[in-house]
Amino acid sequence: xxxxxxxxARLQASGRKALIxxxxxxxxxxxxxxxxxxxxxxxxxxxxxxxxPFSDPMADGPTIQRASERALAYGTxxxxxxxxxxxxxxxxxxxxxxxxxxxxxxxxxxxADFARDASSMGVDGVLxxxxxxEECVEFASTLKAAxxxxxxxLAPTSGEKRFAEVAEAGSGYIYYVSLKGVTGxxxxxxxxxxxxxxxxxxxxxxxxGVGFGIRDGxxxxxxxxxxxAVVIGSRIIEExxxxxxxxxxxxxxxxxxxxxxxxxxSKEEL
Amino acid sequence: MxxxxxxxxxxxxxxxxxxxVFVAETLIPALDExxxxxxxxxxxxxxxxxxxxxLKHYVGRPSPIYHAxxxxxxxxxxxxxxxxxxxxxxxxxxVNNCIGQALLARxxxxxxxxxxxxxxxxxxxxxxxxxxxxxxxxxxxxxxDVKRQAANVYRMKLLGARVVPVESGSKTLKDALNxxxxxxxxxxxxxxxxxxxxxxxxxxxxxxxxxxxxxxxECKVQMPELIxxxxxxxxxxxxxxxxxxxxxxxxxxxxxxxxxxxxxxGYGLDSGKHAASITAGRPGVLHGNRTYLIQDAxxxxxETHSVSAGLDYPGVGPxxxxxxxxxxxxxxxxxxxxxxxxxxDLCRLEGIIPALESSHALAYAARLASTLGQDKVLLVNxxxxxxxxxxxxxxxxxxxx
Numbered sequence: 001x002x003x004x005x006x007x008x009a010r011l012q013a014s015g016r017k018a019l020i021x022x023x024x025x026x027x028x029x030x031x032x033x034x035x036x037x038x039x040x041x042x043x044x045x046x047x048x049x050x051x052x053p054f055s056d057p058m059a060d061g062p063t064i065q066r067a068s069e070r071a072l073a074y075g076t077x078x079x080x081x082x083x084x085x086x087x088x089x090x091x092x093x094x095x096x097x098x099x100x101x102x103x104x105x106x107x108x109x110x111x112a113d114f115a116r117d118a119s120s121m122g123v124d125g126v127l128x129x130x131x132x133x134e135e136c137v138e139f140a141s142t143l144k145a146a147x148x149x150x151x152x153x154l155a156p157t158s159g160e161k162r163f164a165e166v167a168e169a170g171s172g173y174i175y176y177v178s179l180k181g182v183t184g185x186x187x188x189x190x191x192x193x194x195x196x197x198x199x200x201x202x203x204x205x206x207x208x209g210v211g212f213g214i215r216d217g218x219x220x221x222x223x224x225x226x227x228x229a230v231v232i233g234s235r236i237i238e239e240x241x242x243x244x245x246x247x248x249x250x251x252x253x254x255x256x257x258x259x260x261x262x263x264x265x266s267k268e269e270l
Numbered sequence: 271m272x273x274x275x276x277x278x279x280x281x282x283x284x285x286x287x288x289x290x291v292f293v294a295e296t297l298i299p300a301l302d303e304x305x306x307x308x309x310x311x312x313x314x315x316x317x318x319x320x321x322x323x324x325l326k327h328y329v330g331r332p333s334p335i336y337h338a339x340x341x342x343x344x345x346x347x348x349x350x351x352x353x354x355x356x357x358x359x360x361x362x363x364x365v366n367n368c369i370g371q372a373l374l375a376r377x378x379x380x381x382x383x384x385x386x387x388x389x390x391x392x393x394x395x396x397x398x399x400x401x402x403x404x405x406x407x408x409x410x411x412x413x414x415d416v417k418r419q420a421a422n423v424y425r426m427k428l429l430g431a432r433v434v435p436v437e438s439g440s441k442t443l444k445d446a447l448n449x450x451x452x453x454x455x456x457x458x459x460x461x462x463x464x465x466x467x468x469x470x471x472x473x474x475x476x477x478x479x480x481x482x483x484x485x486x487x488e489c490k491v492q493m494p495e496l497i498x499x500x501x502x503x504x505x506x507x508x509x510x511x512x513x514x515x516x517x518x519x520x521x522x523x524x525x526x527x528x529x530x531x532x533x534x535x536g537y538g539l540d541s542g543k544h545a546a547s548i549t550a551g552r553p554g555v556l557h558g559n560r561t562y563l564i565q566d567a568x569x570x571x572x573e574t575h576s577v578s579a580g581l582d583y584p585g586v587g588p589x590x591x592x593x594x595x596x597x598x599x600x601x602x603x604x605x606x607x608x609x610x611x612x613x614x615d616l617c618r619l620e621g622i623i624p625a626l627e628s629s630h631a632l633a634y635a636a637r638l639a640s641t642l643g644q645d646k647v648l649l650v651n652x653x654x655x656x657x658x659x660x661x662x663x664x665x666x667x668x669x670x671x
Contacts, residue, residue: 059294077568108569153295
């Protein structure tokens with residue numbers, strides 16, 4: 001079983017939902033990233049989504065755009081990000097790491113080389129925002145051959161035909177984008193999410209995570225009631241942005257711990 | 271060599287390895303909807319008739335072809351003919367495409383249109399047609415460009431558009447495009463995104479080309495009227511590449527007509543400050559399509575430079591990437607200095623003030639003409655007029671207004 005599957009199985013056995021925080025690698029500076037990843041785990045993260053910075057993050061809102069710009073100012077390349085994962089793996093063999101980013105840095109690295117290196121350095125899954133399933137059949141099979149999960153997005157605008165296509169191409173989990181917009185928007189329609197998740201889960205037979213627009217314990221707890229995983233990104237980056245650098249890790253741990261508590265509390269309310 | 275008959279893109283928007291639909295999932299259904307609506311419109315004689323009517327009565331088409339006799343004589347070689355897109359309403363070819371897309375938006379029941387713009391030409395054209403059809407219009411423009419192009423910003427405002435300065439990334443055209451995409455993904459229900467060039471996710475490269483094909487279609491009729499045959503070469507500048515695709519496409523299947531795209535070499539290819547995506551870039555994925563990109567070794571898109579803001583873009587339409595690889599079209603470069611020289615020559619010798627974008631095509635035509643005999647004919651797409659460039663040219667000449 002892959003690290004991602006093991007993680008979801010373990011959570012399911014204990015009746016808990018996965019908490020998946022996102023940070024951008026290299027933000028606010030490359031030297032802090034591994035420590036921030038560990039801080040996420042300390043706070044109760046089950047899986048880490050690590051953003052690979054890109055010059056043109058078309059699907060991201062202002063918060064993650066700023067994080068990318070800070071990381072790129074330090075020259076944070078995909079190669080450097082893979083090195084961060086290797087460093088993280090030296091001390092943590094359990095927590096899955098999913099790289100999230102855009103196609104061009106991976107294509108520039110070379111798809112086959114990337115799959116090989118990512119796998120050997122301890123990456124578990126890859127989510128390429130601008131690779132819909134129909135444009136990456138070969139990429140997805142290259143990842144799978146290297147024991148990496150290709151993770152795909154579904155959106156409120158996706159039809160049921162799309163669910164099946166994504167189920168076919170993807171593995172690990174599905175990332176459901178909870179709103180029509182970019183990352184960090186605050187317009188999530190909880191009723192719509194609650195209505196859609198069972199439909200998706202029925203078709204894809206994979207855990208379904210929900211992200212885009214989750215900002216606090218309350219919204220995380222609501223999502224945890226209907227989904228298998230809660231993804232939270234922009235709000236954590238704001239936490240990092242607003243902390244003195246030597247306090248960022250502690251503040252991130254405290255923030256994630258709060259989300260974790262709200263999510264775990266939610267099952268008692270049911 | 272080229273595919274005959276030429277019928278690209280395929281159903282999913284690919285031109286060989288280029289093009290496609292590289293966008294986040296949220297946009298996929300919007301692009302499906304657009305593709306279907308566009309196909310239906312293309313099959314509807316009423317839609318095509320209205321497009322044609324608007325081009326004739328609002329834009330002033332067909333645009334004439336003019337034999338630049340004085341300049342040709344001075345160059346002493348091939349005869350240069352100019353397709354006068356500069357005489358269109360709003361002063362450039364951009365409006366052809368904006369009318370097509372605005373009519374499609376209206377047909378799809380979208381009351382709000384958005385656009386990206388660099389120098390402001392596409393923004394002005396979009397604001398113009400939005401006013402014409404009574405639509406709400408928002409134009410995204412890099413904050414650096416807003417500063418440099420104050421007159422065009424005011425022009426858009428006069429036409430009723432809201433201009434949003436974009437502060438992210440390099441604060442130029444590519445970032446304006448990112449921001450327009452973000453708006454679209456957020457407001458999909460009521461919004462139509464009018465992309466200004468033959469780039470972006472399918473069906474945009476095909477659709478924009480189709481709306482610009484009228485340029486080449488007219489030339490194919492006009493040239494035989496003037497010289498009893500088609501030209502030996504068709505020359506156009508290439509930033510994103512919409513004016514070039516518009517004049518090239520009808521000629522792809524015509525043997526013996528060279529198609530030459532002219533990219534901006536800025537301060538020179540060796541300087542690193544240029545915008546020559548095909549000549550000096552590598553294939554990659556940006557703004558929804560795979561194409562040649564100016565990027566660093568790590569796949570980050572890098573800032574480009576051209577004296578002409580309309581060519582200052584790190585990508586290029588995917589069909590140009592394919593025409594380059596297939597060998598059907600040739601892509602060459604012209605520096606800022608060469609383009610400026612051609613700009614001044616056309617002003618002084620023909621009484622035509624060309625856009626700095628078009629001046630790149632003119633500069634290459636001049637270079638080529640002098641190597642050819644007087645019986646050869648070069649057709650240059652004079653894609654826009656240069657009134658918008660007064661400020662830039664004056665500054666380069668050390669003059670202040």
